Amino acid sequence: MDSIIVRGNGPLNGQIPIAGAKNACLALMPATLLSEEPLTLTNAPRLSDIRTMTELLASLGAEVAALQDGKVLASSSHGEINPVADYDIVRKMRASNLVLGPLLARLGHAVVSLPGGCAIGARPMDIHIDALEALGAQIELREGYLHAKTQGGLKGAVHEMRFASVGATENFLMAATLAKGTSVLKNAAREPEIVDLARCLRAMGAQIEGEGTSTIEIQGVDRLHGATHPVVTDRIELGTYMLAPAICGGEVECLGGRIELVESFCEKLDAAGIAVEETALGLKVKRRGDRIRAVDVVTEPFPGFPTDLQAQMMALLCTAEGTSVLEEKIFENRFMHAPELMRMGAKIEVHGGHATVQGVDKLRGARVMATDLRASVSLILAGLAAEGETVVSRVYHLDRGYERVEEKLRAVGAHIERVTGE
Ligand code: EPZ
Numbered sequence: 001m002d003s004i005i006v007r008g009n010g011p012l013n014g015q016i017p018i019a020g021a022k023n024a025c026l027a028l029m030p031a032t033l034l035s036e037e038p039l040t041l042t043n044a045p046r047l048s049d050i051r052t053m054t055e056l057l058a059s060l061g062a063e064v065a066a067l068q069d070g071k072v073l074a075s076s077s078h079g080e081i082n083p084v085a086d087y088d089i090v091r092k093m094r095a096s097n098l099v100l101g102p103l104l105a106r107l108g109h110a111v112v113s114l115p116g117g118c119a120i121g122a123r124p125m126d127i128h129i130d131a132l133e134a135l136g137a138q139i140e141l142r143e144g145y146l147h148a149k150t151q152g153g154l155k156g157a158v159h160e161m162r163f164a165s166v167g168a169t170e171n172f173l174m175a176a177t178l179a180k181g182t183s184v185l186k187n188a189a190r191e192p193e194i195v196d197l198a199r200c201l202r203a204m205g206a207q208i209e210g211e212g213t214s215t216i217e218i219q220g221v222d223r224l225h226g227a228t229h230p231v232v233t234d235r236i237e238l239g240t241y242m243l244a245p246a247i248c249g250g251e252v253e254c255l256g257g258r259i260e261l262v263e264s265f266c267e268k269l270d271a272a273g274i275a276v277e278e279t280a281l282g283l284k285v286k287r288r289g290d291r292i293r294a295v296d297v298v299t300e301p302f303p304g305f306p307t308d309l310q311a312q313m314m315a316l317l318c319t320a321e322g323t324s325v326l327e328e329k330i331f332e333n334r335f336m337h338a339p340e341l342m343r344m345g346a347k348i349e350v351h352g353g354h355a356t357v358q359g360v361d362k363l364r365g366a367r368v369m370a371t372d373l374r375a376s377v378s379l380i381l382a383g384l385a386a387e388g389e390t391v392v393s394r395v396y397h398l399d400r401g402y403e404r405v406e407e408k409l410r411a412v413g414a415h416i417e418r419v420t421g422e
Contacts, residue, residue, distance in 0.1 A: 001421040003393045004406065006383030007365070009415035011250030016241045016408050018256040018282070019045040020070065020231030022401050023308075024193040026095040027170045028200050028231060029053045032062055032074035033081065033102035034174060035204055037226030041072040044231050049400045052093045059086060060099065075226075081106060087113035087144060093400075094123055094167075100148065101128075101171030104137055105178040109149040114141070119372040121331040127161055127168040134159035135172070135179050156181030156220050164189040164214070164301045170197055176218040177206040183218045190214060191302040192261055196232040203227035235261035236308040237402060240377050242285045243312050244409065246274045247319070247385045249287055252412050257283035264305045268313065271295045272320060294322030294359055299330050311337040311378035318346040318382060320359040328353050337375035340368040344386055365390040370397040377402055384414055393421075 020043035030053070032039040044050060044066065054064045054072075060083070062076035083103050090096040090113040103110035114125060125146065129139050135154040140147050156179045161168055169189040174197075176183035188194070190212055198211030204227045207219035238257045245252040246269060259266060259278055266276050269285075273293045277284040294317060299307040307330035317324040318341055328334045335355050338348045343366045347358040365388030370376030376398040383390030392398075395418070398405060406416045 001393065002395050003391050003419045003421055004380060004395050004398070005417050005419060006380055006390045006392070007415040008384065008386050008388065009413060010248065012245050012248045012252055012384070012412040012414060013250040014412035015253045015255055015281070016244070016412060018233050018238045018241065018254050019403050021045070021193055021196070021234035022047055022049055023236070024196040024232050025050055025072070026053055027098050027193060027197045028229065029057060029064065029072060029074060030098045030102045031174060031197070031200060031204065032057065032064070033060065033076050033099060033106050034177060035224040035226055036077040038073065038075040039204070039226055040228040041074070042070060042228065042230045044070050044072045045234065045403050046070065047400060047403055048396070049093055049095065052089065053095065056085060056089045056096050056099065059089060060103070083107050083110045085110070085112040091116050094118060097125060097128060097167060098170055100146065101132060101173070101175035104132060104148055104150060105154060105175045108153055112146050112148070114144055114146060119336060120334045127163060127165040128171050131159055131161060131168050131172040131185070132175060135175055135183065154179035156183040156218070158184040158186070160186035161188065163187070166191055166194065169194055173197060173201065173208070173216065173218065176220060177201055177208070177224060179220040181220055183220070185216045186214065188214055188216045189301060192232055192235055200227060200229040203229055233258065233261060236306065236374075238262055238283070239265045239306070239309040240312050240381070240402070241408065242269065242276070242283065243316050243381055244384060244412065244414070245285050246272070246287060246292065247316050247381055250413070251284060251286040253279060253282055253284045255282040259283065264303055265309055268295050268297060268305060272316065292316060292320040294320040294324040296325045298327040301330070307331060307334060308374050310334060311374045312381055314338065314348070314355065314357060315341065315378040315381040317357045318348070318360065318363055319385065322359055324357045324359070326355045326357065328355070336371040337378045340371070340375070340379055341382055343368055344382055344390065362387055364388055367391045367393070370394045373397050373401045377405070380405065380409070380416070384409070
């Protein structure tokens with residue numbers, strides 16, 4: 001397993017290109033199952049999760065090629081579509097559950113393994129099941145697999161979700177595009193990845209309105225055609241790299257960044273004493289003063305503060321002036337980065353869904369372990385400004401969501417290298 005070594009090396013200056021959004025791409029790729037014609041995605045990130053989705057779609061009979069230039073070519077016209085999404089692939093990546101809606105819409109039946117829990121929580125699928133059953137699917141759990149079928153195809157319906165689940169919104173949206181009649185999804189998730197999926201489905205001939213709001217209306221159509229769609233910029237990678245100059249000092253321009261992708265995050269950066277400037281190329285970030293101020297953070301569904309930036313924000317607040325309280329309201333176990341940051345000298349107390357961070361002057365390098373995707377990058381960020389050397393192990397977590405992280409940070413002056421492990 002690879003490790004990454006980081007040494008505090010002073011202010012960072014320069015430009016970091018932001019890739020296409022992993023979490024948009026993982027919803028866009030299964031959309032190929034909705035049409036007999038090819039779907040081409042551009043600006044797709046080169047990540048292990050994208051390779052896992054490619055493997056899953058191939059196991060279902062789709063032909064998918066993720067090219068080095070960031071294009072994903074996908075089609076599911078050839079031969080039979082296999083309706084079974086196997087546990088061995090699904091357990092590697094929860095987003096595999098996003099083939100459930102498209103398979104039901106295309107074939108009228110599907111057998112999809114439950115993803116199982118992961119480090120950050122149990123992550124059940126009840127909201128997905130309720131949403132698809134509203135469209136007429138019968139779904140039962142047998143030996144760890146969801147067995148879903150419809151009598152005579154999906155039918156449009158009005159459905160209100162108990163919680164604005166991102167994945168359940170995506171499954172409902174894809175399924176409803178081919179359902180008979182009109183569907184209305186209430187308390188829908190509003191993330192930019194949902195908006196991006198709706199735009200792609202519309203380019204394929206779907207009739208969708210209201211994406212980005214809590215109520216989305218879909219008119220079912222008989223079939224969808226192929227399309228070419230650019231993947232939206234990754235707002236979580238954007239927020240992550242905006243924190244690099246915030247933590248180390250200096251000035252970094254995140255290319256492709258747009259304020260509307262990270263509005264609530266920028267409000268917290270502003271309160272902490274970090275200036276964000278919109279430029280023609282993206283977002284330029286630097287500290288206003290020489291010390292960061294403590295701020296409180298509560299994670300919420302979009303447009304609230306993103307849970308996927310909570311760990312990275314904690315890394316910043318470890319050396320802020322004052323005490324910050326972070327409340328994690330989306331996942332039940334998403335503070336595993338805290339004990340690792342404490343090994344670097346951070347003063348953090350975790351009680352249930354709250355973490356209280358008392359700012360210290362400086363962190364000190366240490367050996368730490370990545371536990372999940374966003375925790376791993378928060379340790380890299382902390383190491384960028386710590387005294388001495390930080391060694392982050394199990395960085396396979398990192399490679400799931402961050403393309404060429406060493407290269408991007410080295411280009412702005414970070415002292416960072418990867419050690420290939422046994
Ligand atoms: C998506 O996961 C993202 N993943 C996650 O990013 C992100 O953290 C999450 O949305 C919240 O923004 C992808 O898009 C591939 P949810 P998803 O359904 O769809 C509970 C990353 O780091 N829930 O909105 O799985 C669930 O347990 C990843 O890139 C149910 O109880 O998130 C969680 O506590 C991590 N029943 C909460 O809702 C359900 O049926 C939010 O889940 C579904 C979800």
